[in-house]
Amino acid sequence: MAKDGKVKERETWVDTIRGLTILLVIFHHSLQASSQITDIPGRLFWLDWIGDHFWMPAFLFCSGLFYRSKLSKPWAVTLESRVLFCAWLILVWSLLSWTAEALGLDLYPWGLTSDASTMRQGLGIFFPPYGILWFVWAILIMSVFARLIVALALPLQVLATLALMVALSYWHDSPATTGSFEFLLYNLLHHAAPYFMLGVWLSRPVLTYFARPSRAVLPLIAGLGLTSLILGLTGPNFPLKSYLLAFALTLGYISATRLLAQVPFVGQGLAIVGALSLQVYLIHEFFVALIFAGVASTGLSLSPLVTLIVIAGLASVVTIALSLINAQFGPRWLFATPRWLTRQLFRPKFQTTAKPT
Numbered sequence: 001m002a003k004d005g006k007v008k009e010r011e012t013w014v015d016t017i018r019g020l021t022i023l024l025v026i027f028h029h030s031l032q033a034s035s036q037i038t039d040i041p042g043r044l045f046w047l048d049w050i051g052d053h054f055w056m057p058a059f060l061f062c063s064g065l066f067y068r069s070k071l072s073k074p075w076a077v078t079l080e081s082r083v084l085f086c087a088w089l090i091l092v093w094s095l096l097s098w099t100a101e102a103l104g105l106d107l108y109p110w111g112l113t114s115d116a117s118t119m120r121q122g123l124g125i126f127f128p129p130y131g132i133l134w135f136v137w138a139i140l141i142m143s144v145f146a147r148l149i150v151a152l153a154l155p156l157q158v159l160a161t162l163a164l165m166v167a168l169s170y171w172h173d174s175p176a177t178t179g180s181f182e183f184l185l186y187n188l189l190h191h192a193a194p195y196f197m198l199g200v201w202l203s204r205p206v207l208t209y210f211a212r213p214s215r216a217v218l219p220l221i222a223g224l225g226l227t228s229l230i231l232g233l234t235g236p237n238f239p240l241k242s243y244l245l246a247f248a249l250t251l252g253y254i255s256a257t258r259l260l261a262q263v264p265f266v267g268q269g270l271a272i273v274g275a276l277s278l279q280v281y282l283i284h285e286f287f288v289a290l291i292f293a294g295v296a297s298t299g300l301s302l303s304p305l306v307t308l309i310v311i312a313g314l315a316s317v318v319t320i321a322l323s324l325i326n327a328q329f330g331p332r333w334l335f336a337t338p339r340w341l342t343r344q345l346f347r348p349k350f351q352t353t354a355k356p357t
Contacts, residue, residue, distance in 0.1 A: 013261035018274030030312035033292040054249040057195040064199020086140035129184040138192035216258035223252025279323040
């Protein structure tokens, strides 16, 4: 925040990325839910497949951008602002998710980690990476990993990250890896490890370069060009095609959203949503599930597009509205570690009030 109370431009455009991305995530889950009760056109699933290559990489890249500033601070800051924070969210939202499931609300009607046996799998620390909470686990793991290797020279950090990705690949492909852990490992391997660390490494040059919106045009063209080449010239078995496509799409998406941030009202509105993106992310699946259950129970024969619009539209509006209300009046413990707990565990001089970005 600037001293005059205004958000710095570079933070605003990053929040614009977060805002648009969380809306795409709601669309993604609404599409999956809608497919259980109606025949979704195949082209929408193709667009969803394309989107899967860039929305979570962009989210995690943004998280890494601002985590770099914490790497030079004492370990106590990392433990409070990341480890304790993420552990608290995992605790609270796992319990809320399990309560909803126990009361009969199927949070994942398309079958993602909603069975009782999967819910009992775990690392032995708190709870398994249940459903959308894989993202919080990923932030926790990557934050600790980045802190552990920060003292190394950059080439050694890159080698350590590649080694981590190789280990994740073998663990993910193990026959013993199933359910929620397989899902977590996939996202760590394809999204969290490469893009969180890229955000950390490129923080200063990216924030400096994109300070001028016009500079986004060149990387946007490059991203679109690379995407066209990869889709047009490579076969399904081309080595590392998924990683190359994700990089090209993420580059183009971030650049395009940087330009979108300059559009009056649109960029500002998305930035408001982006500032609350963690809250929206944690809340939205409950309302996607509730609205899906309501639509399914009516027995109405709605067209696929109408079904999707109803579920995605209502889930977005309700979730954003509740996040805005909670930001002003809601209980702090839903989205932040209680102050009494941080006071008990950390000395006042190390306590922080900022939330992870």
